[in-house]
Amino acid sequence: MLLRPNRAGRHLLNPVSAASFQIEVPDLVLARARRGDARALETIYRAFERPAYTLALRIVGDVESAREVTHDAMLRLIERIGQFRGDSPFWGWLRQIVVNEALMRLRRERGAVFEDIDDGDEPPGDGPPPWMLADAARLERALNDLPPLTRSVLWLYHVEEYTHQEIAEMTGKSVSFSKSQVARGSSRLRRLLDRQEKEAAPWLAATI
Amino acid sequence: MAGRNHLDIHPSEAALAEALRALPQSAPQPDLWPALARTLEQRRRPRAWRYAIPFAAAAAIALAVLLPKMTTQDRATPQSTPVASSAAPDTSASTSDAPNTGELDALHARSRTLERWIAAVAARAPQDGQDLMAAVEVEDLIGLVDVQLGGARGDADALPLWRQRVALLEDLAAIRGNGLALAENGGREYGVPVSLNQLN
Numbered sequence: 001m002l003l004r005p006n007r008a009g010r011h012l013l014n015p016v017s018a019a020s021f022q023i024e025v026p027d028l029v030l031a032r033a034r035r036g037d038a039r040a041l042e043t044i045y046r047a048f049e050r051p052a053y054t055l056a057l058r059i060v061g062d063v064e065s066a067r068e069v070t071h072d073a074m075l076r077l078i079e080r081i082g083q084f085r086g087d088s089p090f091w092g093w094l095r096q097i098v099v100n101e102a103l104m105r106l107r108r109e110r111g112a113v114f115e116d117i118d119d120g121d122e123p124p125g126d127g128p129p130p131w132m133l134a135d136a137a138r139l140e141r142a143l144n145d146l147p148p149l150t151r152s153v154l155w156l157y158h159v160e161e162y163t164h165q166e167i168a169e170m171t172g173k174s175v176s177f178s179k180s181q182v183a184r185g186s187s188r189l190r191r192l193l194d195r196q197e198k199e200a201a202p203w204l205a206a207t208i
Numbered sequence: 209m210a211g212r213n214h215l216d217i218h219p220s221e222a223a224l225a226e227a228l229r230a231l232p233q234s235a236p237q238p239d240l241w242p243a244l245a246r247t248l249e250q251r252r253r254p255r256a257w258r259y260a261i262p263f264a265a266a267a268a269i270a271l272a273v274l275l276p277k278m279t280t281q282d283r284a285t286p287q288s289t290p291v292a293s294s295a296a297p298d299t300s301a302s303t304s305d306a307p308n309t310g311e312l313d314a315l316h317a318r319s320r321t322l323e324r325w326i327a328a329v330a331a332r333a334p335q336d337g338q339d340l341m342a343a344v345e346v347e348d349l350i351g352l353v354d355v356q357l358g359g360a361r362g363d364a365d366a367l368p369l370w371r372q373r374v375a376l377l378e379d380l381a382a383i384r385g386n387g388l389a390l391a392e393n394g395g396r397e398y399g400v401p402v403s404l405n406q407l408n
Contacts, residue, residue, distance in 0.1 A: 036248075036344070038248060038249075041244075042241055042245070045244065049235055050233040050235050051233060066236070067240065070236050071243065071244065128223075129223055129224065131223060131224050131227040132227065134227070136230070136232060139228070143228070158229075159225065186224055
């Protein structure tokens with residue numbers, strides 16, 4: 001299927017930008033999917049499998065759970081697609097299903113998933129923040145070292161662009177909790193990346 | 209998402225958002241679709257059976273009552289109006305040199321009659337979601353038979369396929385007729401397409 005950005009800069013079926021759920025599904029495909037057409041359902045699945053799995057992975061943190069979340073979310077999509085009314089973007093509806101499935105799994109598997117993390121006492125330095133210098137592998141490693149729900153809130157806020165209010169509703173916590181998780185998560189991420197850098201180049205740390 | 213004010217975000221936070229968005233996406237390994245498709249198929253199968261039996265019964269009743277009359281009328285007006293499949297097979301090409309020409313002719317005629325009937329009913333009867341899904345499944349099967357008919361080498365190959373096609377059309381007629389009967393049910397019999405006379 002062709003990649004074709006629409007006027008809003010979003011994409012029809014095939015996404016280009018990383019972590020982008022903002023894919024518009026043609027009405028014809030949606031209509032066929034609503035009738036249970038397996039080919040249309042597979043087209044939708046193929047369009048969203050990467051953003052859905054990536055989002056699930058960022059929330060639950062391990063590949064096997066992310067796979068199960070993606071499977072369950074897609075199954076739920078197939079079961080409920082007839083209920084999709086079309087008054088909001090399809091991708092937003094599907095993304096919400098994935099987020100709900102992933103958060104439910106976190107709660108089920110890990111109980112109280114909110115680990116309080118301290119702010120740290122080191123103020124940020126004057127240089128560029130470490131995530132501007134870190135490569136993808138290091139950033140991903142540091143992200144995985146965050147407590148699950150801190151990582152989830154950080155991802156939902158920064159990448160998926162949910163508001164603190166929306167995150168508070170989804171997690172059953174307060175707006176201020178969401179704000180503090182974003183701030184503390186950023187701070188922890190900074191320290192993790194700094195530590196990684198020192199471990200990778202101890203001679204550099206010794207000269208500072 | 210609504211209400212996000214990007215001006216409120218500190219530059220280093222904006223840089224973090226950008227760095228996170230730039231992380232590569234992953235795909236589930238191994239592929240999840242085969243498992244999803246299997247689940248979909250398993251869920252669909254019992255439903256198809258649940259509807260197939262009443263549909264078949266309704267078809268038998270409707271066809272026993274109405275087809276003799278329609279077939280007689282069809283002989284007078286032999287042109288076909290295919291509706292169940294946009295690529296209905298050519299009924300004129302393979303009828304001349306086989307021992308079963310008589311049966312094939314009858315199957316062609318019945319196929320045309322059913323297609324005309326289905327086309328007329330489909331235009332007038334609303335379908336509920338379950339009927340629609342069942343109808344789409346049968347239409348897909350008819351399309352599959354048509355593809356096979358396109359590759360049939362002679363009447364001997366074509367005959368069982370035509371039998372299958374007519375059987376599927378009868379199923380489809382029952383499904384469509386069910387919608388029409390429900391739509392126009394004014395004390396008339398369930399499953400019998402009450403407005404059939406208006407089709408000719």
